[in-house]
Amino acid sequence: MIFPFLSIKRSTFVVAILATVIAGESYAQTSAQFNAQRQQRYAYSTFSAMSSPVVLPMNGKVDSADWITGLDVSLSDKIFPHVHVDTVFGASTNDQEELAAGHHDPIRDEGVTFQNIEFSLSGRLDDHNEFFVTYAGAVGSDDHFEPIFEEAFWKFKNIPGGFELRLGRVYNRFGIQNTYHPHGFDWVDQYLVSTRMLGDDSLTTLGAELTWVAPLPWLSQFDFSLGEGPSHDGHAHHEDEEESRYAADESYFSSDSITYVMNWTNVIHYNDFHQFRAGLSGAWGDNQSGYNTTIYGAHFEYQWRENGFDPGGRYFRIRSEAMTNRYRVEDEIDETRPLETQQDFGCYLSLLYGLPNNLEVGLRGEFVSGNSDTNQGARFRVSPGLTWYANQARTLRTRLQYNYDNSNARGTDHAVWLQLSLAWGGPEVR
Numbered sequence: 001m002i003f004p005f006l007s008i009k010r011s012t013f014v015v016a017i018l019a020t021v022i023a024g025e026s027y028a029q030t031s032a033q034f035n036a037q038r039q040q041r042y043a044y045s046t047f048s049a050m051s052s053p054v055v056l057p058m059n060g061k062v063d064s065a066d067w068i069t070g071l072d073v074s075l076s077d078k079i080f081p082h083v084h085v086d087t088v089f090g091a092s093t094n095d096q097e098e099l100a101a102g103h104h105d106p107i108r109d110e111g112v113t114f115q116n117i118e119f120s121l122s123g124r125l126d127d128h129n130e131f132f133v134t135y136a137g138a139v140g141s142d143d144h145f146e147p148i149f150e151e152a153f154w155k156f157k158n159i160p161g162g163f164e165l166r167l168g169r170v171y172n173r174f175g176i177q178n179t180y181h182p183h184g185f186d187w188v189d190q191y192l193v194s195t196r197m198l199g200d201d202s203l204t205t206l207g208a209e210l211t212w213v214a215p216l217p218w219l220s221q222f223d224f225s226l227g228e229g230p231s232h233d234g235h236a237h238h239e240d241e242e243e244s245r246y247a248a249d250e251s252y253f254s255s256d257s258i259t260y261v262m263n264w265t266n267v268i269h270y271n272d273f274h275q276f277r278a279g280l281s282g283a284w285g286d287n288q289s290g291y292n293t294t295i296y297g298a299h300f301e302y303q304w305r306e307n308g309f310d311p312g313g314r315y316f317r318i319r320s321e322a323m324t325n326r327y328r329v330e331d332e333i334d335e336t337r338p339l340e341t342q343q344d345f346g347c348y349l350s351l352l353y354g355l356p357n358n359l360e361v362g363l364r365g366e367f368v369s370g371n372s373d374t375n376q377g378a379r380f381r382v383s384p385g386l387t388w389y390a391n392q393a394r395t396l397r398t399r400l401q402y403n404y405d406n407s408n409a410r411g412t413d414h415a416v417w418l419q420l421s422l423a424w425g426g427p428e429v430r
Contacts, residue, residue: 087115087419089113089418094413096415102200102201128159131155132151136181150204153168166208174263178194192346192379193367206227224262246329247330254288266279274302279298291329294325325344328340349365349366366382379409385400403417
């Protein structure tokens with residue numbers, strides 16, 4: 001049977017979906033919250049303002065603590081906890097571990113994949129000091145949960161001159177998608193170009209990141225970070241693992257040297273109904289072979305909201321990123337051969353259309369060009385999806401997604417996924 005759904009144990013999902021329905025309208029946004037944002041009582045960030053078509057207070061504040069959704073639940077109004085669980089079940093026409101590209105992608109052809117179990121704390125101590133720490137991981141094919149501290153940083157903000165500083169382990173501000181944890185994904189699985197260029201997890205450094213907001217009529221933000229990349233041990237990259245002259249996995253940045261990341265993002269609020277975001281990114285550093293890897297990226301996003309900053313109504317969002325890299329790695333076959341520079345290219349286009357009844361329909365198209373010397377084939381994937389949010393705060397959702405997946409290495413594959421995600425807690429410090 002191509003899609004053996006009948007053999008899957010459903011009890012976990014039945015209970016969770018019932019909980020979703022019961023919690024359905026436990027939280028409703030008010031126009032006062034949106035008015036407060038319009039009056040700049042809550043600050044927009046280039047990496048939070050458009051991360052969700054539903055505009056929430058960026059500091060997690062609501063009228064009173066909601067223990068069902070976790071919004072504004074805190075310790076002394078300083079420490080805000082978060083819990084996220086993302087699970088998925090479905091089937092594919094090929095071994096799913098071969099198709100999976102990201103660390104949190106579905107890996108089981110039968111049964112439930114626990115993609116992400118995450119416990120986080122956001123600290124908002126005063127006008128200048130914040131922190132964020134998250135302990136998260138996936139349940140692998142060996143049924144072991146192997147969490148790590150994916151991010152742990154201290155943030156100094158409102159520094160004179162329009163600066164802020166993050167110190168610690170951070171998901172680098174590179175494009176758009178790289179800053180999101182799995183609970184913030186628009187799709188069940190990670191974008192192909194993100195995993196091909198940046199690794200099976202987000203591009204991450206242990207060091208410092210300096211941000212400057214330019215004094216311009218629109219929000220124009222520059223980010224520069226430097227630090228060591230974390231070890232890739234334990235995060236197996238499933239895609240294209242056959243022997244090749246040049247091992248593509250060796251192109252990932254080394255944990256033994258400094259990686260430099262730059263990002264420029266602009267957010268333009270044309271009016272309450274139309275918003276734009278666009279920018280460029282770059283990353284440079286020594287790779288795991290001891291040579292150099294360079295990555296360049298460009299990103300664009302447009303969002304329309306029928307009611308502007310008022311709650312409810314339809315919305316439409318288009319998001320796209322393109323990346324290219326250049327690198328040299330050791331020759332695995334003939335050490336005497338002069339090394340050749342390798343390169344790859346990839347991009348995606350994601351379209352989302354929201355309806356007033358908490359339904360969201362989407363279409364995603366992706367492409368990575370591949371490289372014969374690294375045995376990374378060209379791959380093309382198209383994914384229609386349907387998401388239902390159980391409440392206005394979007395703390396509970398179910399998502400149905402189909403993947404048409406074509407590569408010159410495996411031919412055409414199909415997959416269908418049903419995802420259930422629970423988020424408890426307000427917006428995180430980013």
